[in-house]
């Protein structure tokens with residue numbers, strides 16, 4: 001299937017190769033396009049103290065913020081094995097992290113290692129969410 005975001009997919013796949021995931025063996029790459037048009041790509045970074053591990057989406061969000069951007073316009077997540085039939089959708093914590101910087105219609109494209117699978121909006125993945133607007137921001 002044709003990729004809806006070939007440049008983001010390429011960035012996420014390239015960064016996925018750098019994943020530090022010796023404990024799970026599950027490599028994930030995430031690439032964000034932000035309001036400036038720049039791409040911020042990160043991988044998961046696991047730790048021998050397991051709870052200290054970080055998801056690929058969190059790495060990418062940190063890089064976006066550190067670059068000075070604040071709005072996510074599109075995201076690609078690449079994880080798992082091609083043809084495994086299992087989609088690497090963002091975990092609950094990362095859905096909330098994305099919520100901080102994205103709107104309800106922001107597309108989140110899911111790939112397994114080599115193949116486009118499906119696009120969700122943030123609203124679909126995190127309905128009735130709590131965000132900055134709930135605090136008046």
Ligand code: THU
Nearest residue numbers: 024026028044055056089090091
């Ligand atoms: N992981 C991500 O990086 N992103 C996701 O969306 C789901 C899970 C990572 C966390 C951990 O390093 C490994 O995948 C297995 O859970």
